Amino acid sequence: MFSKRLTAAALAASVAAMPASRVAADAGDFIAGALIGGVVGHAVTKNNQKKKQRVYRSGIPSTQQGRQIQSSLNYFGFNAGTVDGQLGRQSRNAISSYQAYMGYPATGQLSAFEQDLLVTSYNRAQAGGYQTTQLVAANPEGTRGLLKTYRAELAGQVVPQAQAPVVVAAPQPAPVTQSVVATAPAAAPVATAAPTLNAALPNFFESGAPEASLASHCNTVSLLTSTNGYTTAASMTDPTAALNEQFCLARTYAIARSEELISQVNGFTPQQVAAQCDGFGPVVQPYVNSLSQKPRDVVAQEVSGFVASTGTTPQQLSGTAKICLGVGYRTDNTNVALGSALILYALGETVYGELMGHHLALGFGTQKNVAAAGTWYEAALAATDAGADAVFVPGQPERTDLLRKASLQLTGGAPAQAGVLPVFSVTE
Known part of the structure; x- marks a missing residue:
């Protein structure tokens, strides 16, 4: 994203306010229009100015908690509609669907535990990156199945699909090593085969203990x-x-x-x-x-x-x-x-x-x-x-x-x- 020739000051400008018209040749290492600082700040300012002129007619209050719930429901496939923070009929129907899927009473009203499980599962899925993609691909119920997977993990239960790739991949290098050893009359081929086996096994601790998540x-x-x-x-x-x-x-x-x-x-x-x-x-x-x-x-x-x-x-x-x-x-x-x-x-x-x-x-x-x-x-x-x-x-x-x-x-x-x-x- 950034050229190695950029100085710290130039990097600092990437978070500085800069309208798109100012992205010129002296900042050619940046992708035009990709500077978050000015674009984001300007967009937020304009949006907040517009929000002051809006008239909300709905009698349902809009809350930050409501937006969290709606975003989480939509992510897991329970259609709560537009994320506006207003938990109306569509959101309540989505909550009931979520509760029924998880085996809870479909009341349309979240208990503290149900809400916490929903929102924290959403945040965990968002932060999971490639691991989330793997879990979704391995789960027959797709993204929605993450909810049950996470609930099982929190309860201390073993989740089989997370271990499956390791079981399949581990034995594969063994026949190669055995074949080379069997046909090699001298010790040199054995020494040659060893690095190949080692290269196939990832080492997750070369740089010491990983940082806590x-x-x-x-x-x-x-x-x-x-x-x-x-x-x-x-x-x-x-x-x-x-x-x-x-x-x-x-x-x-x-x-x-x-x-x-x-x-x-x-x-x-x-x-x-x-x-x-x-x-x-x-x-x-x-x-x-x-x-x-x-x-x-x-x-x-x-x-x-x-x-x-x-x-x-x-x-x-x-x-x-x-x-x-x-x-x-x-x-x-x-x-x-x-x-x-x-x-x-x-x-x-x-x-x-x-x-x-x-x-x-x-x-x-x-x-x-x-x-x-x-x-x-x-x-x-x-x-x-x-x-x-x-x-x-x-x-x-x-x-x-x-x-x-x-x-x-x-x-x-x-x-x-x-x-x-x-x-x-x-x-x-």
Whole structure:
């Protein structure tokens, strides 16, 4: 996507606001019209302006939760119609079909567990990439069959089709090796045959242990909360468990917000947007790497310098970062997610500091550093106390008390005072 000759500044411009008319010869290494920053930000701005003029006549309220449910139902083949967040008759019929397929009472009203299974299965399928494609191909019920597969896995049951390719492929090299050994009078042919066998066996651990999957982690957390319910400030006994729950909730909200913004972008498919966000990862890698090594204020100042160098408006960069934040979580690319959260923080939206706190406290996408996590949690809580709008689970004001209690117990004391960051006026 990007030429090796592009400098970091040129890469930064890929997330900067730039109308299509400005894509000229000096940016010839880019595909014309594929710069996400300006296109996305401009499209979101125009769409939000148009939305103010719309008159919704439906008496059914539109909710973010409704959009999540509709998107999930449509993905698994239960036709909920347009994703508008309004759970009307068609959506209720789709819910009944989903319930009947899964063996639940077809009431048209989702229980907490049924909804959680549906939405988390959708997020898992979206993040699964090629593995999801394999599961769908191996399942006689296609995409819809993923629901039962995921439910079985969460319940600890063995899923046979996931192991089938390994059983078929493993024995194949053996006859070749035996044939060479049988016909070779000397030891040299045996030595020649060995690399062929080794080459046929993939080694998944050449670079050490693979990074933990946040998507898989949140699937496990979701199963526990579906069984036991969410932790409250009054019932909390394990701060790490409470923060796990809230991290995964925040991740789900970030994905949903990203999908909402992507749906407002004309001329780009979700796959093209995801590819652009993936290319954005190397640009923010240095700042993500410094999270566990440098104080919060130093990291924030460095990211603020990067933001200023892009030459874009805060509003446009904020729209892009919110899109890439959800894309990063959906594709399990924590580098992209963390980089996007850092940009939002540097833009003055310090409530997103909660995400850096979660990543540092739990060790996803960065080295675990509980002490550093405390300062990011504090900055986010201070913003909420000052009246900033909640971006995650806005309908639960008691969540602030839970985050404060859990983060303080985890860090063992009060974090340091927040530093001064440049604040931009950001509107959507």
